[in-house]
Amino acid sequence: MTPKIYWRLLQWDIQPMPWGRHTPDYVNFSSGIGYRF
């Protein structure tokens, strides 16, 4: 593999926020640019 820029298509994750106080469920979606080297 060689160093390259890539596109993170669609990141998905679940996250309570903040844990230990109140715990509603959160869903995060993210998309962006990455560089691997």
Add this chain to the structure above:
Amino acid sequence: MKNYCIAVLLVLMAGFCFGQAPKSSLNVPTTDVYVGYITTSPDYGGGFFSYRFNGFEGAFSKGLTPHIALIASGTFSFGTNYSVKQFTGTVGGKYSFTTGRFRPYGTAQIGYAHQSSDGMYAGDHHPPLAPGTTDIEDGLTYRIGEAPTCR
């Protein structure tokens, strides 16, 4: 003289062979940086996507093996209603593999979260508190997720 030439030839050939040996795995990319847009949808009782924060995410990961990496992520997002602002910083592990044009991964992270809002959060996370009331929450959080990325 003949033996001398053969010896020199052997040494030269050995040198060429070692010179063509593959380099170590230090040349394999193991470091990954990421910046992107993030949208966060909390479930405040009205179901997901009834409220939404928008913001930015940054992440840094360092491979330990071809499939396993350590990762550190940070996010900042905000909502216009009730002036919600939140920061998170998490660290954990990432597992990825290569298939065709894509490199899917899964990650599990744990860390810190901070939220502030103007009248948004009562004890059950339902608005509103008294107008102008600032609510700040700090605590432990975690993230469990996955994504496909282009190779």
